Amino acid sequence: MDVSNQKPKVCSFCSLVCELPNDADDLDATQPWCIKRSRQGKLVPLRLANMARPTNRANRTIAIDTANTDGGQEEPIESGLRIAKQYLKRASSVLVTGRIHTVESARGAIELARRFDALIDPWDSDPASDAISAMQRGGGYSVSLGEARDRADLWIVVGDDSLLEQTPRLPSAIQRGESVPLLLLGRWSDTSIQGWKEAGFEVICIECELGQLPKRLGQLTRVGQEHCESQVGRWLLEAKYTVVLYAPSALDVDCRDLWIEALDRWVLQRNETTRAVSLSWGTLQSSFHQTCTWLTGFPGRIRFQGGNPQYDPHGNRAKDWVTRQSACAESRSKSLVVWVDDSLEELPSELLELDLPKLIIGPNQGASEPATDPATDLWLPAGIVGVTHTVHIFRGDQTVLAHVVCDSPRGSQMPSQWLKRLVP
Amino acid sequence: MRITHLKNVRIVDGIHASSKPTDLYMVGPSLARQIPDGTRIDATYDLDDQIAMAGGIDIHTHIGGGKVNLARLMWPERSAKQTDEKPWLSPLSAPVPGTWETGQRYLQMGYTTCFEPAMLPANARQSHMEMRDTPWLDTGGYVVLGNDRMLLNMIASGAGQEAINDYVAWMVASSAAMAIKVVNAGGIDAFKFNQRQLNVDEAHPALPVTPRDILWSLSTAAEELGLAHPLHVHCSNLGTPGNITSTLATLDAVEGRRIHLTHAQYHCYGSDGPHGFSSEASILADRVNRSNHISIDVGQILFGQTITLSADTMHQFANRRFASPRKVIFQDLECQAGCGLLPFRYKESQFVHGLQWSIGLELFLRVQDPTRVFLTTDHPNGGPFTGYPHLIRLLMDYDFRMSIFDRLHPDVKSVSTLPNLKREYRLDEIASITRLGPARALGLQNRGNLNPGSIADVTIYRNEDNPEKMFSSPAMVFRGGELVLRDGLILGDCQKTVLISDFQSRQDALGWGARSENRQRWQKLYGYSPWLTALSTDEFAEEGLRVEHARWHR
Ligand code: SF4
Ligand SMILES: [Zn+2]
Numbered sequence: 001m002d003v004s005n006q007k008p009k010v011c012s013f014c015s016l017v018c019e020l021p022n023d024a025d026d027l028d029a030t031q032p033w034c035i036k037r038s039r040q041g042k043l044v045p046l047r048l049a050n051m052a053r054p055t056n057r058a059n060r061t062i063a064i065d066t067a068n069t070d071g072g073q074e075e076p077i078e079s080g081l082r083i084a085k086q087y088l089k090r091a092s093s094v095l096v097t098g099r100i101h102t103v104e105s106a107r108g109a110i111e112l113a114r115r116f117d118a119l120i121d122p123w124d125s126d127p128a129s130d131a132i133s134a135m136q137r138g139g140g141y142s143v144s145l146g147e148a149r150d151r152a153d154l155w156i157v158v159g160d161d162s163l164l165e166q167t168p169r170l171p172s173a174i175q176r177g178e179s180v181p182l183l184l185l186g187r188w189s190d191t192s193i194q195g196w197k198e199a200g201f202e203v204i205c206i207e208c209e210l211g212q213l214p215k216r217l218g219q220l221t222r223v224g225q226e227h228c229e230s231q232v233g234r235w236l237l238e239a240k241y242t243v244v245l246y247a248p249s250a251l252d253v254d255c256r257d258l259w260i261e262a263l264d265r266w267v268l269q270r271n272e273t274t275r276a277v278s279l280s281w282g283t284l285q286s287s288f289h290q291t292c293t294w295l296t297g298f299p300g301r302i303r304f305q306g307g308n309p310q311y312d313p314h315g316n317r318a319k320d321w322v323t324r325q326s327a328c329a330e331s332r333s334k335s336l337v338v339w340v341d342d343s344l345e346e347l348p349s350e351l352l353e354l355d356l357p358k359l360i361i362g363p364n365q366g367a368s369e370p371a372t373d374p375a376t377d378l379w380l381p382a383g384i385v386g387v388t389h390t391v392h393i394f395r396g397d398q399t400v401l402a403h404v405v406c407d408s409p410r411g412s413q414m415p416s417q418w419l420k421r422l423v424p
Numbered sequence: 425m426r427i428t429h430l431k432n433v434r435i436v437d438g439i440h441a442s443s444k445p446t447d448l449y450m451v452g453p454s455l456a457r458q459i460p461d462g463t464r465i466d467a468t469y470d471l472d473d474q475i476a477m478a479g480g481i482d483i484h485t486h487i488g489g490g491k492v493n494l495a496r497l498m499w500p501e502r503s504a505k506q507t508d509e510k511p512w513l514s515p516l517s518a519p520v521p522g523t524w525e526t527g528q529r530y531l532q533m534g535y536t537t538c539f540e541p542a543m544l545p546a547n548a549r550q551s552h553m554e555m556r557d558t559p560w561l562d563t564g565g566y567v568v569l570g571n572d573r574m575l576l577n578m579i580a581s582g583a584g585q586e587a588i589n590d591y592v593a594w595m596v597a598s599s600a601a602m603a604i605k606v607v608n609a610g611g612i613d614a615f616k617f618n619q620r621q622l623n624v625d626e627a628h629p630a631l632p633v634t635p636r637d638i639l640w641s642l643s644t645a646a647e648e649l650g651l652a653h654p655l656h657v658h659c660s661n662l663g664t665p666g667n668i669t670s671t672l673a674t675l676d677a678v679e680g681r682r683i684h685l686t687h688a689q690y691h692c693y694g695s696d697g698p699h700g701f702s703s704e705a706s707i708l709a710d711r712v713n714r715s716n717h718i719s720i721d722v723g724q725i726l727f728g729q730t731i732t733l734s735a736d737t738m739h740q741f742a743n744r745r746f747a748s749p750r751k752v753i754f755q756d757l758e759c760q761a762g763c764g765l766l767p768f769r770y771k772e773s774q775f776v777h778g779l780q781w782s783i784g785l786e787l788f789l790r791v792q793d794p795t796r797v798f799l800t801t802d803h804p805n806g807g808p809f810t811g812y813p814h815l816i817r818l819l820m821d822y823d824f825r826m827s828i829f830d831r832l833h834p835d836v837k838s839v840s841t842l843p844n845l846k847r848e849y850r851l852d853e854i855a856s857i858t859r860l861g862p863a864r865a866l867g868l869q870n871r872g873n874l875n876p877g878s879i880a881d882v883t884i885y886r887n888e889d890n891p892e893k894m895f896s897s898p899a900m901v902f903r904g905g906e907l908v909l910r911d912g913l914i915l916g917d918c919q920k921t922v923l924i925s926d927f928q929s930r931q932d933a934l935g936w937g938a939r940s941e942n943r944q945r946w947q948k949l950y951g952y953s954p955w956l957t958a959l960s961t962d963e964f965a966e967e968g969l970r971v972e973h974a975r976w977h978r
Contacts, residue, residue: 001932001934001935001937002934002960003598003934003955003958003959003961003962004960004962006937006938006955006958007955007956007958007960008952008953008955008956010956019952019953019956103553107557132497135498135753136497136498136500136751137751138751139498139751139752139753139754139765140753140754141753141754141755141756142753142754142755142756143755143756143757144546144755144756144757144758145758145951146546146758146759146949146950146951146952147616147756147757147758147759149950149951150573150759150949150950151616151756151759173951176951177948240617268752271741274618275615275617275618277755277756290493290550293493293496293497293522294488294492294493294496294523294553294554294557295522295523295524295557296522296524297496297502297517297518297520297521297522297525298496298500299497311502313500390966392549392553394550398490399490399544399546399547399757399758400546400547400758400956400957401547401549401550401553402956403549403959403963
């Protein structure tokens, strides 16, 4: 028997990496899905399909048009590479950043950074970096999605609506088909509360300031012991396997790292007598952090020196690097931002407004209009993860590494292919 | 085909004992003892009586997968690179380094094949990916079973051995594994139900299943499926005083089927003596000496800082207060197992650590057959793999051994029988515990020896009086007939191979996952289909790896 024929289709639009129904036509029948089929037959997340076509691609960008080449036309790819190599050659200080969501892109980006003694850090890396710092200081007791789904007899879900915006199907993914108590803490809209209920949980929502939460959980546990007549108290007292679910990227708290550390302490402490775990849900960027850790020993925020990685979680932040480089005219001209993008989202305006040369490697989201203006920026268009190319993506619990096999490989280059060819 | 001639070389592989220098040829990727007259030779090295061994094989070293990566993450501090002339002799940059450093340092000791002993089925793809990114080594992994709720349910419901065999075949094949590893049978799952200890005949808190049932079922499955390597067992009661009882019960549980006990040093403790902790290495060694179906690897401890990592959450959690520095990471994983990580410092001055050190050496010295006891530190648990040359010197040099023994806690000196063990390992015995034995235990006929036709992974060691020096910096290493390392310096890349077990008595090991009743059960337990985490051999090809199947030769 051949595994490849049996492999399920996997959605790569968020870190839940849901399996898609076998038959594409079942997609609408098995609600609620958060993706749909476009007219061209591609799967697109609803929230992106509803978005206006990105218009903010800098008009100073040369877009190398490789769309629909089916690998046939060598010309645009070769000329793109030639120009990109010139950019790299000219730069004396390189930042490799972006939205790096696959093992393949991560490998390529890290190798490029190593060869050019660059700094590498994904653009929105603060949530992951805070979670990693908390873990490096105090550790914790965590759980994978499947284990939590099977064992939990009490869920404590912390955060706000943005958790469900990021991973729309999370409630159904953690529901094992029976009514389990779920304590929603933070700020949740009625629609979200309803969503958790519809997934089959018995929900109590307590609106609270998240900042004080780890402390409050300690209090609630004590209250549970003293006043077991309250429902929440009883849940906490009776629970034999408590799962605290949150996403660092959907946590609106100051000092997120300290917050996570305090929460992990509470979880560890609870294990002295009963069982409790945390499920810290990562974004698609987890694939970068995992790959970077095994390749270099560090999760990111590294600067290569003589090919050796130097880790500095505070000093090597991408956003600080661009601020530093932009501040001085001399360093501006010698800098280069290599933006590696596996997402379909618009480029952040803070990036586009930067007065630094940029080399953008990312999906070609529409007809490309080669710019007329002599560019400081270069766009190397890439295919769409899981749609035009097969990749590996970590699920948000970082236990399952999904092999996202695309339905119809097409000629467009993946970021990893561009990156490989840019390495001298 | 490229032909290389190694001239005037002394062959030491545990099989051939050449007393005088001889010729060895590498014809393409294979070894030969002679070649037809007139054959064009591409390279000749006159080795002047230097020693040729097969590439080293590490049967148990944690080099890839979720918990290995957590250990890297947990330890962001890096020792400053020493300004040593020979950087390959300096300590690892961290207890668990990145994949590149791992591959490089193994090669620099003359090792060419390594096995990750604890792949979680759900995480097998990551384990293989990390090993793929570990250059110069051929690799394989053992899939962790025996705490997977699906198996426990099958045993509890009396599904029968035939059904269990089908399921085990699926788990091994879909994880692209070399073997089955069982870690604290049933105990990791019991801990998820808040049970803090589980003896071999004690039932799981939620299911009528004992560790003995699990060991019996899995060892039977390994045997009946004809897997290349026997059941690879991490016993119950890891590191607990008096655990020799459960270790012997574990050996009994498999009722004469082949079994490999891993990091046996941690599993042969008594509870006597001034600190309630004593050595029962002689009991375990006697048992091994009397039973041809048992092999062990030692899991020697080496003094210094490391990180211990294990799927055995139950016992890692029990040891949390020994973490040094004080931080701990635990995970419950996917209805299959878990992991626990504690930084740990082994100290000469500490009674327990000193005795653990001497117990490991006792095992090496008391087991008679060097093809059934293998050299490991259970990297990184007992210490880093870069300590192997030091460990080899401890085995080959009684006086050196005693010079360290003399520095240990005084109570170790009063209770340990190590000074009575005067045995000194010979070079051919070192070849057996680092090459020949592991290869045989893994069903790798064409590795671990220098037989004609075997893979041309060859390490050339200089004759040195000090074995530590000799084994830490080979003169040359060949991979598949190509010279890839000379005097510590790496010369080039090599083709990598992933090693997977053959099923001697099974045509379609993946059939289980295609049957609808199994798909439904899997979907119900995990929330996804069995094929989401299943690996296909195409994936290895996509990653540029060769696949080689290992076979059990009955
Ligand atoms: S929740 Fe995420 S992975 Fe699942 S279908 Fe929606 S976008 Fe795709
Ligand atoms: Zn181990």
